[in-house]
Amino acid sequence: MIDLSQQEPEAVLNLVLTQLEQGDFQQRWEISKILPDLGTLAIEPLLNILQDQTADVEMRWFVARILGQFKSELVIEPLVNLLKTAKIEATEDELSLQEITAITLAGLGNSAIAPLTELLAQEDSKRLATVALSQIRHSETINPLLTIVNDSNPEIRAIAIEALGSFHDPKVIPVLLEALNDPVANVRKEAVIGLGVRLDLLETINLVEKLKPLLWDIRPEVCQQTQLALARLKTDEAVTALFEQVQSPSVPLSLKIDGIRSLGWIETPKSLNHLDEILLSFHPEFNPNTPPITAVEMTLIQEIIQGIGRIETIELREQATQILINLINRNHPAISDPKIKQLIALGLGKLRLISALDPLIQLLADPQDSVRLHCISALKQIGSEETYQYLQKLLNQENINPDIKQGILKALSEW
Template structure:
């Protein structure tokens, strides 16, 4: 009791001296301390609220940030003065920012109503966005209020955005009402949020959105369907998604490549390969498809990559193909991936003469961990480029260091080695 009274006296003295740091300290001890439910503190709650408001209005950034936590503990007694700050157009923006944030954390029906009304009235876009986010964080209790805002053109975007933050099944019905809204932003936000739910009403909406006039909406629809691979047979998703590979918007086409890779069927791989092989396909999309074929984790996907390496003529794509082949982690496919890389090494393909390609092949073979690659890698030491040899050494060390080292030592005793090869082996042993 004496300690509480002492803190109250100290807080008042600090307030009179404009020592906001001390006021904050005293209020924190009283409200956040172990005695916060003491009758004397409860009796002085309104007074403590006024002290907290003084810190909120006059303190620096850190003091305001800390006192905001006190307001949450004060609860409903803090709502009215915070609403007054919110509605005061002459109040500084930072102060109103804190009022919005605290009201959102209070999660009280009166606080919700005040935030909704603020959304309707304010013209400050930054504060509007903050209020929308606060309502979204409140969650289920705010859904009814936000749903009412969908009726007005002025508040519909913010209401949809707020509902999208909540991610509870109750938002499905209100969001379904705006999937055909004239505004692209509203349609895109609604489609993205709806994609989070496994509700039978949603897949038809996503399929319809695949042909939306707006690229942003089409992309969200593709992304939404990409996580519903469980429906790929019943909805014939490969057929539905394949046209989006040719979408004039690159981001939509890239999203379609990822979606088809997740389905992972041979038919999906075939469509990816066709677009990859087309001379009309932008290089960025080709790179995305190369990765998608590897992500499929199927033998047919790897075979398509091998065909693409043989048919395409861009160094960038050759490099990407040998790189993704080295990232294959499925134990049932690493041998096939190793075989493809070794066939490239042994071929007369022009890519094999490029330093960056040879280096990438060496690293990929080292990553795959197949000891079948040791001998072909050692033969790459005959290359007269030091960068290639360094990559080969790194690959051998990663693959099977002891076995590789023994073979290198044995090779030095072979009188048939060419000078370049002998120099490469010697340099490798030195690097070891």
């Protein structure tokens, strides 16, 4: 390392610049930590390196990065000029230099907005200027970004829509709504993300109605973001839309799983009712024509049970617990799988309601060790002392099932 304390600043600067020029990547990385400590003295020589097109591109990359740490308006024009001369057809190193320059300008904040806005008029620098403006996150960038939301380049449109989605400005809303119909999936996805956090729009523009068609988008990434958006909005209409998607035979498994997770995240009585309805659709008692459960359906059932077991809303724990208990009491076909019984026990343990004690105790007689261990763990989570006393009381009953008695003894021994 260079000792700054015993030398004149100019001498230190010359030494540091020499190492910056001759060093490898790691040495340059260390030098980049020192240069800002030299203050404005270092700005002019660094700008000279940045503007020297014959200089090593990696060194210029470091210089562009270092200049941003000075937070000085003196560096803005040279950085902007570098983007002005940027070419779309550039080498990988040149593109990397352009990207770090855009990032550096974004870090300079409001003072860079005006010159970056001017760059939007140039095709070669428009994308980089858009990247920089999108990262500043200040309301003064709204108007410049609005000028490019219909750009012919879908990457520019997507970047602009993503940035605009972070602002609660009335001018942005119609733009985001229009972007839902963009021919490019990434633009539609960014519009969904932006609208999905706008709870304030639920009533004013019937936001759920606007988003619902995107559940059926041809691109799965758009569908997934729409599921997340509807989960955040938490309305009954959103729940119904997600339920209908999950129930559709044309929807792929991955989207069904994400839809079930979204229903679980919503945590309303209606969302739990629909999760229960999906479970019952696989039960011959409620759906006489149902064939044996397939591996795909078993995957969905596992996801539903896990989602119900994660319910945190206190007012819904009783409903969630009863759904899981019903799977046991109704002898749902899925509980023939030990994994399903483990998940039920795990969920009942997390929900921590006393009403789950008897069903869990019945599962203590299961022949699978893994199921019994999950039940013991769940019992420990439910009113620990009260549960312990209840188990001891059961042991004194004369007509207790021998397998259950053995399970209780095992549970008590591990308490």
